Amino acid sequence: MDSVDVRCERVSKRYRMPPRREARRGGVLGRAADALWQTSEDFWALRDVSFEVARGETLGIVGRNGAGKSTLLKLLGGITVPTEGQLTIVGRLSALIEVGSGFHPELTGRENVFLSGAILGMRRRDISARLDSIADFSGVGAFLDTPVKYYSSGMYVRLGFAIAAHLEPDVLLVDEVLAVGDSEFQARCLQRIQELKRRGTTMVVVSHDLGAVEQLSDRAILIDAGTLAATGSPQDVISRYQRLVNGAGALSHEDDDVRTRPPAPIRIETLTLHAQDGAPVLTAVAERPLIARILLVADSPVAASVTLSFYEFEAGTLLAECTGTIQPAGSASARLQMDFVLPELLLAPGVYTLGATVTPAGAGRPVAWRFGRTTLYVQGSAVSRGVFVQPFQCHTAVLPPALAVSLS
């Protein structure tokens, strides 16, 4: 048996759109005729898409809204069949989706866990065995025997997702992982996905969250207008995607990438985001602490300054910089970890890009840099505009009535 778990060969999917208003026939008979022999217009959601996912590999799929990502997932998940081409899936496949929509409001959380678990293909005794774990994961514990119609929308969604998170498939489809719950719940989901990945589960991850795609995927493909527009390392594909989204402007730095100016005594390996306790995060929260961690590889002891930069996602405008220094230490080559601890993230909720540069002491220009590869999503409680959070206090006082006397 070969080690490819998912193979997609020249797959196309056509949807029939209802005919345009002017093309419809009138009258009762005309309507019936339209319904029976639909004079429809074709819409190709996917055209000639081919790719493979090896066993244990995680493939990220990025693309704009309406590019065909969801259609591709539906084909992989067996929800609908391709119009042309062929898909081959080896092993048990499950989709990590939020199944709250399958809940029956009158049934209790516990009953719904069994119902949704069964819909997702779990056996009764497997569900029984994992019931506690599911309740723990979702955090609805005490309300497990309450009808779900009394649940808050957050609990509903978390319970739905927790069930799916307990599947143990050979191939896992992940759609918009982090669209669910608060940041703590998202971190838990992410941890679960990484655990499955470590165990060798083959995965296909679809997300608008480029940070998630970059962090989870071994390889990525870019779908645009129903066709395969790029395939390669997640970094390359994401930067292609960003260029696509941003059109000609924005982030079109020539060095929109990890670059090193050879011969470089020091290189940037990764730039990742972490919570205060060191757990990796993909999404930050405004006005809360955040750690940006840079891993460096130095071939020889070197003194350098390392700059972390924040850019606007779309315009690419530089917003802020933090610079730290490293001192020569140890002997020959070394791996260094630099934590930029931000006690309070002052960026307003929105999407940003992080970059990093390394400039050895005495050198006028950076020798290694990294741009446009780490996306920073900032969430916040309040809807706010602008790019940064201005700390403020607001004092209100009632003033004595103004004297209605004109001085003139």
Place this chain on the structure above:
Amino acid sequence: MYAKFGLTDDERSARLGMRHVTIRRPESVPGLWAGLRLLADSWDLFRTLTAHRIRVRYKQSALGLFWAVLQPVALMLIFTLVFGRIARVPSEGIPYSLFAYSGLLVWSFLATALGNATHALVAHAQLITKVYFPREVLPLSYVAAALFDLCAAVVVLGALLAYHDIGLTWSALYGVPVVLLLATLVTGSAFLLSAIQVRFRDVGLAVPLILYLWMFSTPIAYPLSAVPEAYRPWFLLNPMTGIVESFRRAVVHGIPPELHMLAIPAIVSAILLPVAYAFFKRIETTMADVI
């Protein structure tokens, strides 16, 4: 914490053993056997869905299970008044209430099952577009839930028999294969109706009317013997005629059913079920696109 996701025996063996290869081609209708195997794998889903259907129906209702028998009982009362007392329809020498109820019992199963199962797929559009599972489990669970109601209604039949001092004979057991034959007929119809409903919502609107007309052309309120000789062959073409007459004959009269009466329903069911299932599986492949 939540990291305790142990593998079950099933999963471990699946992991050690071969992995099943799924191929999805355009219009690939899974073979009948593959479809049935997948359906057998979904036994747990079927069981859970059916149990929940039954439970949901009686949640937050004071009368609970009583509703399962209310439909045939209420119809029996009005039929007894209108056809038994006013129109004086003959009832083959047994009390009219018992006569009508034994027919209505069987009929209510068909009416409830088809009335609900027709909407089975459309009502779960949210799920169908999100996750794959053998879709036939949905109409099947409605048929099974209606079968549960039938069992509850049988208790009332027993009470009526006792009230009229009519003893049960061993022949009453013939009622079981008759009901199974009816269940086959209902399952086939449920596959067909629910699948067409996905594309043409007209079906859902037509079903109540069809059920209404069908009920009165089936010997429920009247015996087949009261139908003029000339029309009788036409009545026998209705598969429900043989089923209702045979059920009544076995359970109330205590006589084994006549095989020729069951020939039409048997032939219709034997053809309908496989054809309807194949049609259902054919529609299933692109169901999510249209629903």
